[in-house]
Amino acid sequence: MSDEKRLSQEEIEALLHAADGDRSLEGQGQAAETGLQDAERQTLGEIGTISFGAAAGTLAALLKQPVEITEPTVRLSSSEEAYQVDGGAKVWTSVQFKDGLHGSYALAMKLQDAKAVADLMLGGTGVDVTSDLNELHLSALSEAMNQVVGTAATAMSSIFHRPIRIHPPRVTETSDAAGAAPGAPFEGQLVCVSFRFKVGSLIDSTLSQWIPLAFARELAQLARTAGSSDDSTAAQRPRQTAGVETSAGIRGEGVPSSERVVQRPEFVEFPSQKRVNPTPANLSLLYDVPLQVTVELGRTKRSIKEILELTTGSILELDKLAGEPVDIYVNQKRVALGEVVVIDENFGVRVTDIISPAERMRNLQ
Template sequence: TTLSILISQPVSITTPKVKVITLNKLKESFDIPNVCIEVRFMSGLAGANLLVLKVPDAGIIADLMMGGKGDKKTEELSEIQMSAVSEAMNQMIGTAATSMATMFSREVNISPPDAHIWDNRSQKLSQYIDQDDELVQISFRLTIGKLVDSVIMLLLSMDAAKEVIDAMTAAYKDTSAPVEKEKKQADEAKPASDKKENVKQNKEDVQVHKAEFTPLQEVKQEPKPRNIDLILDVPIEISVILGKSNKTIKDILELNNGSLIELDKLVEEPVDILVNGKMVAQGEVVVVNENFGVRITNIISNEERVKGLKE
């Protein structure tokens, strides 16, 4: 899972339990305090997601995110810990949004996470979901190695849940419609007299004849025109990678004005030139009329490009 990659620990999430409830009723069953992380759908779907975590569990996740061992239990979270947990939950929901976008064949965008500590029953759980509105509660049992064995809760507004159901239903109909259409067309193509003829043939003696085929005539195929001119003006994104560096969440959160990030490229080493995210060439950085530019020094061969796609 995404969370497992972020914290470098085995993560297990059980089959969810789903029910409809209101926030007011839900608050009565909650222990205090909890971490609430709210993410809204900005496009593709409507509504909001609300993730609820126990504070000690959130503290362990935050410690793991920042390179710790997760053995420090806490009842209070610092601002940095809240940011780390928010980022973890944001990555999880972002991955889910990407999967839904693929499933529904539409773009799904989410808002940045809005995290807060819920430590008062009179306090609102959500800024975007009314306390008396019905919502869908999806509960998972979450285990992280031997450190966490708890329940994580995803709350979907009814609008969001209906959007997901409608999109899944539409996707199912789209995949099943062509099969049903072909079957219907095949049935309609059969002449009505077929059944009567079959009955007559069963009553008569079966006669066997040698198969005779009409000789095939050679058909000359004219070469198809290559309409490459039609796509010559299609814009393509070209990007240049100066270098890369791997940092922990802790390192990122500690960045300030003037901080230095060391890249994995040497001074004279060529930079990578990418077209639509695929490397096609290498070059050296130059200055052209007070702007940065790249002089191509090496074109990647087709064989190397194929190898790159397989990696």
């Protein structure tokens, strides 16, 4: 190569720096492509706020304690961190969508928080629960989390404008960082949505939702698409503006506010009619359906040791006073109060009060 075509040392170094810069920009582009954008973080936070905010009311009814699930934070994480955070001692609820969405996520609750929730579900106080989780505790947690994620799925239906259903969730426990929750979607990058989780004065902690990155981005995209559909539908609706009536209709654009006519609406009065509660014509088809009626005299709690010590002649003191009304249940739902009577040689119960429809609805929840 002649001297005229030979590159100087400065030119060679400049070319090398330019190549390094191109590779750096390429790497940044790939990172941005596989990462999580700010708009996606915000959308996922809104989805979590709406869905699990609604679920807080369901959990409060189950635990008979005020429940708050608020202040979500969204960040990109990994499966390793999911198991290692909080020392790995957690209870996982794995959720698989059945209809409306194709994917899964997992909820992680600190082990001590899960113990308190299980104790409340079983009628305890939730204070200083030191015993390990047994099958009964896990069954109670499964019922609670089934209600929570079911309510969250219903709330998500309103976000995505489609019916969404889930498979029955799976609740498992991990006691160390090496443990894995069966069925949890923990492979590769994950999106962690952390909520502040409060239950009365018993729990002030965090509840975290772990979503595979690809599914999280799909949720964000679907939510934005549904939101755009709402905006376009609203834009196509006729504008309700005050204006000047012409032969072509209502002209409302460009009319100064001082010239707009504001009038009270006129409503047509309907003749008063006597309200009648309709009775379904085919209600008689249900008359032969058998229902189990149970009368409860009272209840009591005893430890396992006391139960094992029961012998013939032992007396159990109930929580009802003598002469106090007994509870009447139909298919395990309390519907009335009554008093015990004797009919010939058999016990009976005289109905003294019917539970109000509002209270019956609360008992059904």
